[in-house]
Amino acid sequence: MTTGFTDPEQAEAAFYRAFAGLAIDGMEAVWSPRAAVVCIHPGGPVLEGRAAVLRSWADIFRSADAPGVACRTVSSSQGSDLAVHVVEEHIGPRGGNASAGAIVIATNVYRREAEGWRLVVHHASLPPQGQARPRRAEIVH
Amino acid sequence: MTTGFTDPEQAEAAFYRAFAGLAIDGMEAVWSPRAAVVCIHPGGPVLEGRAAVLRSWADIFRSADAPGVACRTVSSSQGSDLAVHVVEEHIGPRGGNASAGAIVIATNVYRREAEGWRLVVHHASLPPQGQARPRRAEIVH
Numbered sequence: 235m236t237t238g239f240t241d242p243e244q245a246e247a248a249f250y251r252a253f254a255g256l257a258i259d260g261m262e263a264v265w266s267p268r269a270a271v272v273c274i275h276p277g278g279p280v281l282e283g284r285a286a287v288l289r290s291w292a293d294i295f296r297s298a299d300a301p302g303v304a305c306r307t308v309s310s311s312q313g314s315d316l317a318v319h320v321v322e323e324h325i326g327p328r329g330g331n332a333s334a335g336a337i338v339i340a341t342n343v344y345r346r347e348a349e350g351w352r353l354v355v356h357h358a359s360l361p362p363q364g365q366a367r368p369r370r371a372e373i374v375h
Numbered sequence: 376m377t378t379g380f381t382d383p384e385q386a387e388a389a390f391y392r393a394f395a396g397l398a399i400d401g402m403e404a405v406w407s408p409r410a411a412v413v414c415i416h417p418g419g420p421v422l423e424g425r426a427a428v429l430r431s432w433a434d435i436f437r438s439a440d441a442p443g444v445a446c447r448t449v450s451s452s453q454g455s456d457l458a459v460h461v462v463e464e465h466i467g468p469r470g471g472n473a474s475a476g477a478i479v480i481a482t483n484v485y486r487r488e489a490e491g492w493r494l495v496v497h498h499a500s501l502p503p504q505g506q507a508r509p510r511r512a513e514i515v516h
Contacts, residue, residue, distance in 0.1 A: 313457030341498040357482040359500035
């Protein structure tokens with residue numbers, strides 16, 4: 235059994251660590267086992283439910299080289315039992331300069347459950363090509 | 376001065392009423408005057424702050440014919456002071472069959488403030504072309 239996370243930031247760090255490490259067990263630990271979770275990959279359809287969401291990450295991980303992921307938090311809304319982070323993900327080759335890679339905009343929703351904070355929604359999309367480079371990303375995995 | 380909304384559903388109904396009615400005053404009433412709001416239109420950049428967000432809606436409203444908007448709630452996370460709805464927006468010509476129009480996926484975040492619930496994040500993106508038609512949309516404006 236996995237334990238939860240003591241705050242949304244810890245859950246988010248674990249999410250991006252799993253992403254960068256192509257670690258499906260890390261993804262399993264981060265996504266809520268209780269809520270009706272939803273995941274939207276860039277340009278993708280709405281995936282509903284834990285099984286469909288985790289399957290999509292397993293598919294991505296099977297076909298990808300481990301990326302470097304750096305994040306900048308655009309906005310953070312902290313509630314007593316829900317938290318929402320809008321994040322700019324900078325995704326590049328591992329060991330390279332992640333800030334020079336692709337940019338994805340993600341809205342991540344965390345929910346406080348009995349075992350701690352878990353991810354319940356990840357909605358990602360691509361900003362326009364050629365968007366001005368944002369400020370330096372802060373969290374690097 | 377505008378009054379707030381007694382629950383997130385009321386705020387969301389007002390948001391889509393303003394959208395369908397090209398009503399900038401309705402948008403002003405729905406978006407939080409306090410929080411660091413964020414809006415991402417489909418394929419667009421991250422817009423931060425009330426002024427930039429409301430300007431973007433005014434620009435959209437100036438160039439658009441009033442649409443018909445129907446919504447299906449994909450998932451709803453209700454907290455004590457934040458609420459998150461993932462919504463499929465069906466946007467078509469007014470008076471037409473909105474379910475036959477374009478589909479946009481939106482994550483809407485509402486926050487309980489002193490005056491009531493207000494919108495703080497709207498993240499919208501396009502699902503893949505040719506995605507299987509979802510179930511019937513429920514709320515029509």
